[in-house]
Amino acid sequence: MDTTTLQNLLLQAAQAVQRGVLQALHALGLADTVHGQPAWPLAWRIAVENLVIDGGLARQVALWVLMAGLALLWAAAAMAWRRRRLPLAAGALILLALAPWPPAHLLWAPAVPTSFHRSPTGFEATRIAQGLKLYQAHCAACHGHDGRGEGPLAASLPTWPPTLSAGLLWKRAEGELLWRVQHGLHDRQGRPTMPGFAGSLSTDDTWAVLDAMKVLAAGDGATRQAAWPWPVTAPQMAVDCADAPGPRPLAHWRGQRLRIVLAGAALPQPIEDPRFVTVVVGSSQTRAAGVECTAASADAATAYARLAGLPDAQQAAGLQFIVDRQGWVRAMSRPGRGGWSEDDLLCRAEAAPPAQSRAxxxxxxxxxxxxxxxxxxxxxEVARLGVPHGR
Ligand code: HEC
Known part of the structure; x- marks a missing residue:
C-alpha cells in the first residue's frame, strides 16, 4: 500500500471514529448542541492534518493501530482461555510496549465544540452572494477586498492577516474556521489578533462568509496564477429547463458534465453541445433563443464572476465554465477566445498525465x-482537510 492511500485510509477512519463517538455521545445526551449541531465535548481531537502532511507519522500510527489491535485480541483471548491466561496476557503487554507509540503532540490537536461541524450552505450561490456582501462590510478592512490580507487596516494590526489564497481555508476543518470567526483569534500570549463576530454575524451568516472567502480565494488564483489551486464545487442555483416544469437544483445533473455560460446582451447565443448540459446564467430571455436550460439568478452570475476573479457579472458576460461529473468546476474560458484548450483546465494536477493514460x-x-x-x-480525489487535488 502506498503512503498516500494509507494516509487517506487513516484520515477517513479517524474522522469516522470521531464522528461516530460524537453521534453516540449526543444520542446519550452527553454532548450539547452548539450552532445547531452536536458539539464536540473534548478539548482534543486527532490531528488528522498531521497524518495528512507527514507520511512517516501516518506509517507509524498505522503500525501502532495494528499492534495495539493485536494486543487487544490477545488480551481478549487471555480472558477467554483460562489455562493460557498468563502467557497470553504477558504477550499482550509486550506487544503494547513494543508498539511504536506516536508522539502525543503530533497525534492530538486542540479541539473546539464546532470541530466536527459541517457547513449547511450547500455552496448555494444566494448564500455566496450574501456572504460576499457581509465580507466587504465586516472583513475586507483587514483581509482586503480580494482576501489577500492587504486591507487598509492590515498594516496597523499587531499580526498581519493571512492571505486566503494560499489554501488556508482548505487546510482547516470548516467547523474550526466557523469557531475562529465567531470567537476571534489570539496570539500565544493571549492577546487578541482578530476580533470575534458572534455578536454581529449569525451562525448562518458566518457560514455564508466562509463560502464567499473560498470563492474570493479561487478568483484570486484564477487571476494571478491562471489556476484554482484548491478544488471548488460549482456554486448551486435553481435551473429551469425546457423539458420540465419548474426549477431544479443544479445538483440534479450530478453525474453529467455541465457547461455554465454567463449571459450577456451582446453575446451570440451559445450553441448546444452534446458533450454537456448547457446552463445559461443570469438571463431569463435566453430560453426562447433555443437554449435548453437557464438560471435566471443575479446571485449565481455574481458567484461565477467572482470565481473568475471578476468584480461583477457585467464584466463576466460570455464567460464559460466546465463542471465535471462530480460537481467540481474544472475549466474556464474567457469570451473572445477561439475555443477551448487544455490550458483552460484551471483545476488540475501539477504534472501532465503520462502519455500511456491515452488508449x-x-x-x-x-x-x-x-x-x-x-x-x-x-x-x-479529495474534499478533505489539507490535501490538494491531483495527488
Ligand atoms: C481587525 C482586523 C480583522 C477583521 C475585521 C477580520 N479579521 Fe480575520 N484575521 C485577522 C488577523 C490579524 C488574522 C490572523 C490572526 C492570527 O493568526 O492570530 C485573521 C485570521 C483570519 C482567518 C484565519 C484563521 C485561521 O484558522 O488561521 C480567517 C478564516 C479569518 N480571519 C476570517 C475573517 C472573517 C470571515 C472576517 C469578517 C467576518 C474577519 N476575518 C475579519 C484580522 C481581521
Missing amino acids: ADAPPAAGLDALIARMEAEPV
Missing part, C-alpha cells in the same frame, strides 16, 4: 476533447 491506438485529441479527456483522467 494506445487513439490519436491525440485536440481542443475541447483533449480538455475533457484530461479532466476525466485526473478526477478531483
Whole structure:
C-alpha cells in the first residue's frame, strides 16, 4: 500500500471514529448542541492534518493501530482461555510496549465544540452572494477586498492577516474556521489578533462568509496564477429547463458534465453541445433563443464572476465554465477566445498525465476533447482537510 492511500485510509477512519463517538455521545445526551449541531465535548481531537502532511507519522500510527489491535485480541483471548491466561496476557503487554507509540503532540490537536461541524450552505450561490456582501462590510478592512490580507487596516494590526489564497481555508476543518470567526483569534500570549463576530454575524451568516472567502480565494488564483489551486464545487442555483416544469437544483445533473455560460446582451447565443448540459446564467430571455436550460439568478452570475476573479457579472458576460461529473468546476474560458484548450483546465494536477493514460491506438485529441479527456483522467480525489487535488 502506498503512503498516500494509507494516509487517506487513516484520515477517513479517524474522522469516522470521531464522528461516530460524537453521534453516540449526543444520542446519550452527553454532548450539547452548539450552532445547531452536536458539539464536540473534548478539548482534543486527532490531528488528522498531521497524518495528512507527514507520511512517516501516518506509517507509524498505522503500525501502532495494528499492534495495539493485536494486543487487544490477545488480551481478549487471555480472558477467554483460562489455562493460557498468563502467557497470553504477558504477550499482550509486550506487544503494547513494543508498539511504536506516536508522539502525543503530533497525534492530538486542540479541539473546539464546532470541530466536527459541517457547513449547511450547500455552496448555494444566494448564500455566496450574501456572504460576499457581509465580507466587504465586516472583513475586507483587514483581509482586503480580494482576501489577500492587504486591507487598509492590515498594516496597523499587531499580526498581519493571512492571505486566503494560499489554501488556508482548505487546510482547516470548516467547523474550526466557523469557531475562529465567531470567537476571534489570539496570539500565544493571549492577546487578541482578530476580533470575534458572534455578536454581529449569525451562525448562518458566518457560514455564508466562509463560502464567499473560498470563492474570493479561487478568483484570486484564477487571476494571478491562471489556476484554482484548491478544488471548488460549482456554486448551486435553481435551473429551469425546457423539458420540465419548474426549477431544479443544479445538483440534479450530478453525474453529467455541465457547461455554465454567463449571459450577456451582446453575446451570440451559445450553441448546444452534446458533450454537456448547457446552463445559461443570469438571463431569463435566453430560453426562447433555443437554449435548453437557464438560471435566471443575479446571485449565481455574481458567484461565477467572482470565481473568475471578476468584480461583477457585467464584466463576466460570455464567460464559460466546465463542471465535471462530480460537481467540481474544472475549466474556464474567457469570451473572445477561439475555443477551448487544455490550458483552460484551471483545476488540475501539477504534472501532465503520462502519455500511456491515452488508449494506445487513439490519436491525440485536440481542443475541447483533449480538455475533457484530461479532466476525466485526473478526477478531483479529495474534499478533505489539507490535501490538494491531483495527488
Ligand atoms: C481587525 C482586523 C480583522 C477583521 C475585521 C477580520 N479579521 Fe480575520 N484575521 C485577522 C488577523 C490579524 C488574522 C490572523 C490572526 C492570527 O493568526 O492570530 C485573521 C485570521 C483570519 C482567518 C484565519 C484563521 C485561521 O484558522 O488561521 C480567517 C478564516 C479569518 N480571519 C476570517 C475573517 C472573517 C470571515 C472576517 C469578517 C467576518 C474577519 N476575518 C475579519 C484580522 C481581521
